[in-house]
Amino acid sequence: MTEEVLAQEPITSLGEQLATAREQHAVSIDEMAHKLKLTAKQISAIECDDYSQLGPVTFVKGHIRSYCREFNLNEAQLMSQFRHQREETEKRMQSFSRRTEREAKDNRLMLFSYAIIALILGSSLFIWWQNREPAPTEAETSKTVVETPSQENSTVPVVTERKATNQINLAEISQLSDDEPQQISSQEPETTPVEQPEVAKPAVVEKKSDTKKNVSTIVMTFKDDSWVEIFDADGERVAFGVKKKGYVMTLDGKAPFNVVLGKHYIVDVEFNGELVDMSHFPTNRLAKFSLPLSE
Incomplete structure (x- = not known):
């Protein structure tokens, strides 16, 4: 019955009642501490309902009973109120513990969600990095600038050597004709000088025609910056790098x-004077093909 009344009617706390009784009897904190053989700090803690510094519950109950005997207080009522306050404190502690556990669980769930998001972003970046267009380094570009002219001009010395050889043959033939004019004139005075140059000239024409027949021409017009790499039939790289x-x-x-070609859709390609159709190549990938196009 007493506990129900305490729960329904708002009353002062146990500590406040003990402090009021001490003050009514004009007893100081130091005097009360001396009587209970406690420190002034512990007396203040009892009157503030702070029992954490007083040891086990049995000791706290003993101190409350000492107050009751000293100031003629209702021990049963105060002990009942002490139990009620203690139960309320335990309930608050349990509620705080459950809230702390729930917050810890929410934090773990949040960390797991962040890990999933980071994994998705990392996978997206990796896929983008794999599909991006390869960019040549500065060393490769500079090497291409040096190598390309040598490949483009590699056919010129061949033609020059052939022309020089033909000229040497003509010179030798003319020298032989000058050294032995009498023998040639005695045998065939009119036909010998004419036939020797005529034999050498067709050889020069045939070599030039063969050279032109084996050489093909590629013309690329870049409408925007694009990367390109070209190998000829001998496996020699004749072009490489980013063209502006x-x-x-x-x-x-x-x-x-x-x-x-890195971006084939912005490059016009002509092979031996004919425009090459590259519309069938996908725009999001490198275009790899051979010229002439295989049917």
Whole structure:
């Protein structure tokens, strides 16, 4: 019955009642501490309902009973109120513990969600990195600038040597004709000087025609910056690097050519004067093909 009344009617706390009784009897904190053989700090803690510094519950109950005997207080009522306050404190502690556990669980769930998001972002970046267009390094670009002219001009010395050989043959023939004019004139005075140059001239024409027949021409017009790499029939790399917008590249060499274009849709390609159709290549990938195009 007493506990129900305490629960229904708001009353002062146990500590406040003990402090009021001490003050009514004009007893100081130091005097009360001396009587209970406690420190002034512990007396203040009892009157503030702070029992954490007083040891086990049995000791706290003993101190409350000492107050009751000293100031003629209702021990049963105060002990009942002490139990009620203690139960309320335990309930608050349990509620706080459950709230702490729930917050810890929510924090773990949040960390797990962040890990999932980070994994998705990392996978997306990895896929993008795999599908991005390869960009050549500065060393490769500079090497290409040095190598390309040597490949484009590699056919010139061959033609020059052939022309020089033909000229040497003509000179030797004319020298032989000058050294032995009497013998040639005695045998065939009119036909011998004419036939020797005529034999050498067709050889020069045939060699030139063969050289032109084996050389093919590629013309690329770049409408925007694009990466390109080209190998000729001998496996020699004749072009490599990033070509700027508006650049027109002309290559002569031996077909077939193996071509790789970074952005084929912005490059016009002509092979031996005919425009190459590259509309069937996908725009999001490198274009790899041979010239002439295989049907």
